[in-house]
Amino acid sequence: MRSIPTRLAGLVHLAPDVHGDERGFFVETFRRDALEALGVAEEFVQDNHSRSRRGTLRGMHFQVGIGQGKLVRAARGTILDVAVDIRRASPTYGSHEAFELDDVSHHQLYVPVGFAHGFLVTSDEADVCYKVTSYYDPAAERGIAWNDPAVGIEWPVLELILSARDRELPTLAAIESTLPDW
16 A cells, blocks of 8 residues: 555545456455554544445535544545545645545545545445544534535536535634634
8 A cells, every 4th residue: 555645734645556357356445554654543433334326425524522534435436535624723724635536446535633524426326435533423513515615626517416414514714713623
C-alpha cells in the first residue's frame, strides 16, 4: 500500500496493491501496520456499508464532540468522495478536496476528525464501506450544505438524489462559531 499526496493536511489517499489475473483480483483493504506506516494510526471501532444508486449524494456530514475519523472505499461502483476542512485554526479552513474511489483501483481515503465528508455515486450503483474511529451518535451528527457556494465543490452534472435532511443543511459560515476546536 502506498500513499498519494493530497492538498489538504490530514487527508490520506491510499492506493493498495491489487493482484489480478484471469480469475479476478485480491486486495488487502485494511492492514493496521501498513496504515500506521502511512500516518493513519487510528483505532477503528465500527464498520459501515451503504448502497446507493446513481446521483445519490450523501453529505456533507461530520460529528461534534470527539468527532469521527473515516476510512472510506467503494467496494462496488464509483463515487466522487469529497472532504471539506472545517478545522477553524487550519490554514485550509473551508477548502475541499475530491477523489474518485472505485472498485477497479480500490483506492481509499482516510478522512480525519475535523473534516466534513460526503460522496456522490457516479456509477449505476455503488456500495461504500467505511471504518470509523468512534461509535455513531445521532446527537453528535452535524453537516454543511453540499452546495455551499463559499466551499465551491464542483459536483458532476447528474440528477441528484438527496435526503430531506441533507437538502436543509446550513452553510459553513452559518455554523462556524459552533464548531469545536479539533
